[in-house]
Amino acid sequence: MSLEISGLSFGYRTHSLFDGLTALPLRRGELAALVGPNGVGKSSLFRLVAGLLKPSCGTIHLDGHDTATMSERRRAERVFLLTQHTAMRATLGVFEVVLLAKRGWSGGKARPDDITRVERVLEELGIDHLSDRLVTELSGGQQQLVALCQALVRDPDVLLLDEPTSALDLRRQLEVMHLVRRVTHDRGIVTVAALHDLGLACRFADRFLLLHEGRIAADGPAREVLSAGATSNAYGVRLAIEEAMNGSLMVHADLLN
Numbered sequence: 594m595s596l597e598i599s600g601l602s603f604g605y606r607t608h609s610l611f612d613g614l615t616a617l618p619l620r621r622g623e624l625a626a627l628v629g630p631n632g633v634g635k636s637s638l639f640r641l642v643a644g645l646l647k648p649s650c651g652t653i654h655l656d657g658h659d660t661a662t663m664s665e666r667r668r669a670e671r672v673f674l675l676t677q678h679t680a681m682r683a684t685l686g687v688f689e690v691v692l693l694a695k696r697g698w699s700g701g702k703a704r705p706d707d708i709t710r711v712e713r714v715l716e717e718l719g720i721d722h723l724s725d726r727l728v729t730e731l732s733g734g735q736q737q738l739v740a741l742c743q744a745l746v747r748d749p750d751v752l753l754l755d756e757p758t759s760a761l762d763l764r765r766q767l768e769v770m771h772l773v774r775r776v777t778h779d780r781g782i783v784t785v786a787a788l789h790d791l792g793l794a795c796r797f798a799d800r801f802l803l804l805h806e807g808r809i810a811a812d813g814p815a816r817e818v819l820s821a822g823a824t825s826n827a828y829g830v831r832l833a834i835e836e837a838m839n840g841s842l843m844v845h846a847d848l849l850n
């Protein structure tokens with residue numbers, strides 16, 4: 594059971610981005626980091642998988658079903674995209690926006706178990722004290738955490754996280770990534786997180802996908818992908834990996850001369 598991207602081609606009006614992009618299946622229970630320099634197409638790839646953009650050719654299969662043949666509603670239930678721009682404009686409270694995400698398409702009155710679920714997720718992300726605050730009055734990092742709560746209460750099969758920790762402080766970054774990894778493993782979902790912080794990605798991702806020049810230029814465990822010349826080449830830096838005493842990897846990057 595997995596997400597399979599095969600032969601995907603896509604371009605914007607002025608330029609082509611992907612020409613037959615294929616990735617090895619992304620398996621349930623696996624947290625993959627999608628890495629690559631600015632403008633390489635990470636967000637666009639997410640939008641294609643979420644069905645917000647249409648490829649000119651190629652397919653995306655979820656558990657064997659072609660997502661192009663799914664109704665918009667079904668796809669929205671199964672695939673959740675957390676975008677980089679989480680600015681929330683609705684003058685609603687935190688609890689309400691997360692509950693709305695939980696109720697999703699079903700609308701209607703909230704059930705007691707929906708309410709309990711929202712309370713649990715707010716607690717898990719450490720923002721239950723913000724329940725009654727208006728989302729418009731939150732800081733960028735707090736809004737990012739609310740958006741993550743929306744993602745988690747929806748129980749998707751595929752969770753696409755576009756820079757999920759970009760606005761978070763150090764501790765929150767670690768807490769969020771721990772939680773994302775746990776949820777991915779426990780619920781058996783496919784999670785792909787676009788991350789610029791390679792150190793953070795190394796620490797939490799089961800697998801690295803390097804996107805460069807319209808294709809997956811490297812794919813595998815962090816150590817393998819980061820030691821491959823393709824990654825240094827993509828970022829235009831010299832990369833060195835060091836193993837700490839506790840076995841975790843540290844990434845050092847330097848400009849090329």
Ligand SMILES: Nc1ncnc2c1ncn2[C@@H]1O[C@H](COP(=O)(O)OP(=O)(O)OP(=O)(O)O)[C@@H](O)[C@H]1O
Nearest residue numbers: 605606607610629630631632633634635636637638
């Ligand atoms: N709506 C659009 N119309 C035209 N070009 C676009 C549009 N959105 C993105 N692009 C271009 O497509 C390319 C890929 O953009 P995308 O946002 O997918 O990259 P990214 O890898 O997510 O970048 P970053 O790491 O900076 O967030 C860029 O050159 C960008 O300028």
